[in-house]
Amino acid sequence: MDLRGASADSLRELTTELGSALRAGSHAEQVAGELFTVARLLRDEPSLRRVATDASLPAEPKQGLVTQVLEGKVDPTTLDLVRKAASLRWTSSRDLPDALERLGELALVTSVGNDADRLADEVFALSRTVTANPELRDALSNPARSRADKEQLLDRLLGGKVLPATLALAKQALAGTYRTVTSALENYRRVAAEARNEYVATVRAVTPLSDGDRDRLVKALSEQYGREIHVNEVIDPTVLGGVRVEIGDDVIDGTVSSRLDDARRKLVG
Structure with missing residues (x-):
């Protein structure tokens, strides 16, 4: 889900509003489920989606349509978020349900505290x-x-x-x-x-990291990236030794298998 331009700006505004409206627990979980349902509805009903995202229309009639469709069927927080979304600008009409789905994902994260x-x-x-x-x-x-x-x-x-x-x-x-x-x-x-201002790192190693090695790795990565790092380990016999760290598109490969591959390439060269 890669929103750009006006849609990215609108999602950021809605994310801020979501954070202010929600509290951890069942309320957030309910709102998440309702946002997923509304996103599905907008994908299944192109005419409704087009009206809700029509930049040539004033916000009031679009919000009125959303209220007519959803009032009494969803939590007031959900309704407020969708009404707000209908008042914002979207690069593509399909970006609106995508944004609501992302809000649902964030609401579920909020629900677990x-x-x-x-x-x-x-x-x-x-x-x-x-x-x-x-x-x-x-x-x-x-x-x-x-x-x-x-x-x-x-x-x-x-x-x-x-x-x-x-x-x-x-x-x-x-x-x-x-x-x-x-x-x-x-x-x-x-x-x-x-949602917790962290980056995700996938660490591949031949055996599980010790607590000390894991702590040192997390500290080094956090200092390098300027943000807390959440580490998930994958046991991978092909690495032979050392570790391979993947953070987004970045790869830090300190494995034995990588060094052997480098040596082979140099010999062939």
Whole structure:
């Protein structure tokens, strides 16, 4: 989800309003679910979406339409956010439901309070599970299966084992907004970290890091990037030794396998 221009400005304004309106707990979780539902409605109803984003119309009639459709059906916080969104400018009409979906993701992160790191870890673990199990990945992406059927599968897999917000995000990953379920989960992991002003680092090593090594790595990365770092570890026998750190598009490769590859290239050269 990459919003640009006026849409990016509008999302920032809505994010600030969301932060002021929400509190941790069930209220935030309810608002998140409603924002996901409204985003789906706007995608399914192009005429409604076009009117709500028509820059040639004054804000009042657009907000009136939103109120007519949603009043009494959603939490007042949700209604206020969607009304506000209808008053803002959007580069593309499709950016409005995308922005509301992002607000829903942020609301779910808010709902867990101090468990945001646990949420990020659970989403990462689920992503690894889906990646490592082709049958599960195919079941979640199979267009012949209904969304309700896929959600029941997630209920059986995750119910009672993860935070409710983690399960909610797993189900939202089925919406198809992102290219794949794993792409959606990776995005949610970044959203959870960014909501806490953190960066996400994926660390690949042949064995789990000791507490001391992990602390030193986090400290060094935090100093380098000027922000707290949330680390997820991946045990990868192919690295042989050392670690490979991935932060966004940045890769810091200190693995033995990387050094061996460098040596091979020099010998061939």
